[in-house]
Amino acid sequence: GALILRGGGDPFLSGDDLQAMAKALEAAGIKSVDGPFLYDATTLIEVPQINAGQPEAAGYNTGVSALALNFNRIRLDWQNGKKGPFAAATAVSEKLTLPLDAIGLAFAEEDLPGPFVRAGAAGEDSWLLSKGLSAKGSDWLPVGDPSLVAAHVFRAVAAAEGLDLPEPQAGETPEDAREIARHGSIPLDEIARGVLRYSNNLSAELIGLAASLSVTGISLSLEDSAMSLVGWWRLRLPDADWEAFALENHSGLSSKSRATPRQIVTILEDAAEPVGGADFHGL
Secondary structure, eight states: OOEEEEOOOOTTOOHHHHHHHHHHHHHTTOOOOOSOEEEEOTTSOOBSOSOTTSOTTOTTSOOBOSSOOGGGEEEEEEEEETTEEEEEEEEEOSSOEEEOTTSEEEEOSSOOSSSEEEOSSTTOOEEEEOTTSOSEEEEEEEOSSHHHHHHHHHHHHHHHTTOOOOOEEEOOOOTTOOOOOOOOOOOHHHHHHHHHHHTOHHHHHHHHHHHHHHHHSSOOOHHHHHHHHHHHHHHHSTTSOOTTOBOSSSSOOSSSOBOOHHHHHHHHHHHHGGGTOOOGGGO
16 A cells, blocks of 8 residues: 655654654565555645745745755755766755755856756755856755655655655545554754744744644644734733734744734743743843
């Protein structure tokens, strides 16, 4: 039958985690798959970038998906010397560095509006490299089709464990599917602490999408998800002043969001109360 990789929206999912899941398949005695290899990111909305008004090559403006891997960024390495141009994309996690043939890379014959320009639609992970780049270098690029890239990485780590999978296809998990392996995220408070420390936009969006899914039971767009939480705060603390409070998304990567300092403090105070308060000055 089919093997399905189903995403649950873990903001910190890494290639190391997928490798551990591939090893779990081997431990379960699965040596071959005679059906399709599917990836399922339907738990949450999937978009090719957080904000279409931001630079398309900005590493902080990644795609968003329930199958988000390595913060939805890939490392680009290039050389443009006497032996001719060369470029490679790599999936990088703490213990695993994996070449990604699924990322299209080509050198343009002329200077481009920026060092890296998408070739094709916003969700296509194919890039043109400007002629004006330095002879050698590296950078981080955002992933526009995160679930597909995650599936390619899983296929590669499964192959390393002796399990050959067909090319990945998008699909949905049937209700009678049998769970073989599971990766659980670290606790939410630890995720949130890391997001606040490193200001990771993707992780903030995934936390917000999970929150609105919990509140509404519906997988919403980034804008609708953010506004649903605005409504949640208005209902939770009706005596607070929420005038003009509006969120375009969960990361703040927008010029349309509005919140007063008092509204932010109101949220922080309410969040700190269940744990006995917080040292906001220490932040």
